[in-house]
Amino acid sequence: MIYGKRIRLRADERADLPLFVRWLNDPEIRQGLALFLPFSQAEEEGWYERMLQTPREQHPLLIEVRRDDQWIPVGNCGFHDIDWRNRCAEVGIVIGEKAYWNQGYGTETMQLLLRHGFLTLNLNRVFLRVFETNPRAIRSYEKAGFIHEGRLRQAEFRDGQYLDILLMSVLRSEWEDASQDA
Numbered sequence: 413m414i415y416g417k418r419i420r421l422r423a424d425e426r427a428d429l430p431l432f433v434r435w436l437n438d439p440e441i442r443q444g445l446a447l448f449l450p451f452s453q454a455e456e457e458g459w460y461e462r463m464l465q466t467p468r469e470q471h472p473l474l475i476e477v478r479r480d481d482q483w484i485p486v487g488n489c490g491f492h493d494i495d496w497r498n499r500c501a502e503v504g505i506v507i508g509e510k511a512y513w514n515q516g517y518g519t520e521t522m523q524l525l526l527r528h529g530f531l532t533l534n535l536n537r538v539f540l541r542v543f544e545t546n547p548r549a550i551r552s553y554e555k556a557g558f559i560h561e562g563r564l565r566q567a568e569f570r571d572g573q574y575l576d577i578l579l580m581s582v583l584r585s586e587w588e589d590a591s592q593d594a
């Protein structure tokens with residue numbers, strides 16, 4: 413388990429898959445994600461079995477929020493495409509329980525993932541891609557310390573039009589400087 417102030421990150425379990433099917437079929441949640449076809453439970457089970465065969469550092473982590481003495485699953489996050497030679501990885505996040513949006517949980521999750529990435533996995537650069545049309549996500553990443561580094565023009569086709577994808581990243585040196593200031 414990776415513990416934060418209000419949340420913890422734990423390994424995804426097979427029993428969590430129905431949650432993911434619900435979250436990933438929600439049109440409002442999909443607005444921010446590179447998904448364009450409906451997901452079935454069977455497809456999600458196939459994804460889970462394939463995921464178990466990948467390196468453990470890349471396994472997704474379930475985001476749980478503490479409510480009294482209970483832990484409520486609200487989303488999923490994690491690193492993918494870890495490049496060990498360049499010590500760089502992409503990070504992704506979904507908070508699937510919309511009632512938990514805009515309460516700082518996305519920011520706290522990214523802060524925990526950055527700590528895990530830099531101090532446990534020994535990464536040097538963590539980056540992400542976000543649609544230009546997702547101001548909540550962009551703001552949350554800025555709050556977690558991500559710097560805007562570029563724009564992939566018209567890189568996503570969605571609802572009949574092209575969107576730009578923004579690239580954002582944090583270097584370990586920047587994260588260390590910010591951690592000292594905090």
Ligand SMILES: CC(C)(COP(=O)(O)OP(=O)(O)OC[C@H]1O[C@@H](n2cnc3c(N)ncnc32)[C@H](O)[C@@H]1OP(=O)(O)O)[C@@H](O)C(=O)NCCC(=O)NCCS
Pocket residue numbers: 440441442443444445487505506507508512513514515516517518519520541542543546547548549550551552
């Ligand atoms: C994107 C996501 C991870 C952000 O998590 P979150 O917990 O909702 O975000 P936070 O509460 O940490 O921060 C959101 C910030 O955006 C702001 N915000 C929300 N809607 C906004 C809007 N329309 N325009 C500008 N800012 C907005 C909030 O006010 C808050 O900033 P503040 O603290 O300065 O007031 C979450 O909403 C989510 O999973 N969405 C669906 C899937 C998705 O889009 N994933 C990201 C793919 S790149």
